[in-house]
Amino acid sequence: MECLLGIKGRDFVLMASDCVVSAHGIVAMKKDHDKMFKMTDSLVMSVIGHGGDDVQFAEYIAKNIQLYRMRNGYNLSTKEAATFTRRNLADYLRSNTPYSVHLLIGGFDREEGASLYYMDYLATSTKVPFAVHGYGAYFTLSTMDRYYHDDMTQKEALHLLQRCIDEINTRFVINMPTYKIRIVDKDGIHDLDDMKPTGSGGSQGPESMLG
Amino acid sequence: MSIMSYNGGAIMAMRGKDCVAIAADRRFGIQAQTVSMDFDKIFEMGPRLYIGLAGLATDIQTVSERLKFRVNLYELRENRRIKPKTLLSVVSNLLYERRFGPYFIEPVIAGIDPLTLEPYVASCDLIGCPMVAKDFAVSGTCSEQMYGMCESLWVEDMTPDQLFEAISQALMNSVDRDALSGWGAIVHIIERDRVTTKTLKTRMD
Numbered sequence: 001m002e003c004l005l006g007i008k009g010r011d012f013v014l015m016a017s018d019c020v021v022s023a024h025g026i027v028a029m030k031k032d033h034d035k036m037f038k039m040t041d042s043l044v045m046s047v048i049g050h051g052g053d054d055v056q057f058a059e060y061i062a063k064n065i066q067l068y069r070m071r072n073g074y075n076l077s078t079k080e081a082a083t084f085t086r087r088n089l090a091d092y093l094r095s096n097t098p099y100s101v102h103l104l105i106g107g108f109d110r111e112e113g114a115s116l117y118y119m120d121y122l123a124t125s126t127k128v129p130f131a132v133h134g135y136g137a138y139f140t141l142s143t144m145d146r147y148y149h150d151d152m153t154q155k156e157a158l159h160l161l162q163r164c165i166d167e168i169n170t171r172f173v174i175n176m177p178t179y180k181i182r183i184v185d186k187d188g189i190h191d192l193d194d195m196k197p198t199g200s201g202g203s204q205g206p207e208s209m210l211g
Numbered sequence: 212m213s214i215m216s217y218n219g220g221a222i223m224a225m226r227g228k229d230c231v232a233i234a235a236d237r238r239f240g241i242q243a244q245t246v247s248m249d250f251d252k253i254f255e256m257g258p259r260l261y262i263g264l265a266g267l268a269t270d271i272q273t274v275s276e277r278l279k280f281r282v283n284l285y286e287l288r289e290n291r292r293i294k295p296k297t298l299l300s301v302v303s304n305l306l307y308e309r310r311f312g313p314y315f316i317e318p319v320i321a322g323i324d325p326l327t328l329e330p331y332v333a334s335c336d337l338i339g340c341p342m343v344a345k346d347f348a349v350s351g352t353c354s355e356q357m358y359g360m361c362e363s364l365w366v367e368d369m370t371p372d373q374l375f376e377a378i379s380q381a382l383m384n385s386v387d388r389d390a391l392s393g394w395g396a397i398v399h400i401i402e403r404d405r406v407t408t409k410t411l412k413t414r415m416d
Contacts, residue, residue, distance in 0.1 A: 090273050094312065118246060124218070124268040126239055126247045137244060 001174050002048040003136030004035065005164060006104040007144070008116040008129050009152040012185035013106035016161055016195065017046045018136075018176040034180050039065045040075045041188045042108045045085075048133060049101030049121070057099045061085050078107030082117040082125055089123035102133040108184050132164075139171050140164040154183065162195060169197030214315045215266050215337075217242065219391025220252055221351035222263035223382050224321035224332045225365060226344070227374035230402045231330045233261050233321035234382045236351075236413070238394035239268055248394040248415075256282050257292050259401050260322030262302070265351040266337065267315035274314050278305060295322035295331035299341050306339030313337050317350040321401060328403050353389035360385050375400050375409070383413050 005016040017035040020028055036046040037058040045061065047054040065084070069075050076084065082105050092098050105117040118131040130144045147160050158181075165179055181192040219240050224233040239250030253263040254275045262278065264271040281301055285293050293301070302318055319334045334348035335341050342348070346365050349357035360381035369377060379398055386392040396411040 086272065087276075090269060093269065120241065120269075122267070122269040124239070124272060126250055128247050131246070141244070 001135065002035070003134040003168065003176060003179075004046045004048055004102070004104050004132065005136065005140065005161060005179075006046070006106050006116045006118075006128075006131045007148070007152070007157045007160060008106070008114050009154060009157045010150070011108070011114055012154060012157075012183050013044075013108065013114045013116050014154070014157045014161060015044050015046050015104065015106045015182045015184065016165075016179045017048075018134075019178045019180055019194070020174075020176055028175075031177055036180060036182055037062050038189060039081060039105075039107075040069065042184055042186075043075070043078060043081055043105070044107065044182055044184050044189055045103055045105050047101050047103045049099065051100075053099045053101050057089070057101050058103075061088065064088075075109075077109040077111060078105065078115045078117065079112060079127075081105060081107065082119070082127075086119060086123050086125040089119065089121075093123055104131055104133065106184050108186055110186075114185065135172060135174070136164075136168045139167050143167060158192075158195075162198065165195055166197050212242070215317075216352045216391060218266070218268040219352045219389070220265045220268075220271075221349075221353050221357060221382065221386050221389065221392040222252060222265045222319045223347065223349045223357055223361065223378060223385075224263065224319045224334075225347045225361065225369075225374055225378045225381075226330050226332045227369040227371065228367075229323075229328065229330060230369075230371045230374055230400060231321040231323060231332055232371075232374045232378045232398060232400045233263050233319065234378050234396055234398040235263050235265075236382070236386050236392045236394065236396050237410075238392060240391060243390075245394060251397075253397065253399060254279070256298055257322065257325070259325065259403075259406065260293065260295055260298060260320075261399055261401065262298065263319045263321070263350070264316045265319070266317055270314040270316045274305065274316055274318075278302060281305065292325045294324055294326075295320055295333070296324075296343070298322070299333045299335070299343070303335055303339035303341045306335060306337065310338055319348045319350050321348075321399075323401055323403060352391045353385045356385035356388050357381065371400050371402055371407075375407075379409075379411055383411060387414050 021030040
């Protein structure tokens with residue numbers, strides 16, 4: 001019922017997550033919950049999962065990444081952090097206490113620039129230009145395929161994200177009124193204003209996006 | 212829902228005259244949903260030795276990492292490159308260690324022996340049963356289609372160019388008939404003195 005989105009632009013990664021916390025399947029406990037965790041100054045991880053696994057695993061990874069920085073004096077790059085996360089998740093997978101989490105890792109480092117990694121609950125990790133977790137994927141991946149291109153500016157990426165959020169709002173049965181947005185670029189992590197679906201529905205984007 | 216067909220994929224290797232070729236599709240999907248079209252399933256274990264892994268994507272990544280670790284240690288201890296048939300034994304051991312909780316992958320090995328320069332193609336099942344092939348080896352969700360295509364197109368003693376044509380046509384036409392495989396293909400042609408890598412554009416669906 002939860003949704004994570006990520007879009008990699010020319011020199012930034014745009015991360016978005018819904019803000020609903022549900023209980024017993026049907027009750028919306030909270031509608032302003034932040035599902036993203038700051039790993040380092042230029043690395044963000046958004047997580048969804050069952051029964052507390054999401055926060056437990058995310059905090060465990062975040063603390064270990066900080067420990068690496070303290071021991072070695074420099075931050076892990078995005079790829080290294082993703083590999084570390086994948087190794088942990090894969091090791092726990094065949095233990096008695098596997099973590100059931102889906103995550104997106106978005107970061108910026110000097111060697112690779114902006115990168116976005118998709119990881120599912122089985123610990124399959126892959127670098128992608130854009131990604132969505134949750135039921136929201138069924139409503140938005142095609143839109144992203146149509147309008148995404150390699151060199152997107154922040155403005156274009158935000159337009160694309162607005163389209164996707166509008167489509168989820170129109171067609172997904174669960175109500176997700178707000179999305180937390182963060183941008184990771186060379187200057188670090190920037191919190192933007194929460195994005196809400198406009199009334200227009202996903203098929204009507206701004207004129208500039210047509211054609 | 213079978214675990215081996217959760218992600219989908221296809222690997223194929225063929226033997227030629229003094230050369231081998233290994234090819235794979237590039238799709239990473241979760242059942243019907245395609246997530247990525249550049250997921251690597253073939254890994255280099257030596258300058259003329261490649262292993263392709265088909266099956267559950269997380270185990271493809273875990274086994275390739277664990278195998279590379281073992282091969283690195285082997286090469287440090289022995290101070291020489293690993294032979295293809297030794298790699299087959301290492302893979303078989305790695306998989307059989309997990310006999311009652313296996314990695315859900317079926318590997319295909321293609322390489323040229325570093326000393327005798329013999330071409331070598333082999334495969335295993337998910338618990339490490341080794342099989343050396345004199346012609347071709349296939350693995351994946353469309354293995355039946357791949358067996359049919361390989362049986363029709365493979366002939367003995369193909370040159371590298373003929374081998375490239377044969378393996379490309381065989382893989383492309385097999386994955387086109389499988390919903391869970393495809394979205395592009397990558398082919399490595401391994402000869403005595405070089406490795407050529409080519410990407411193919413297949414039906415992107």
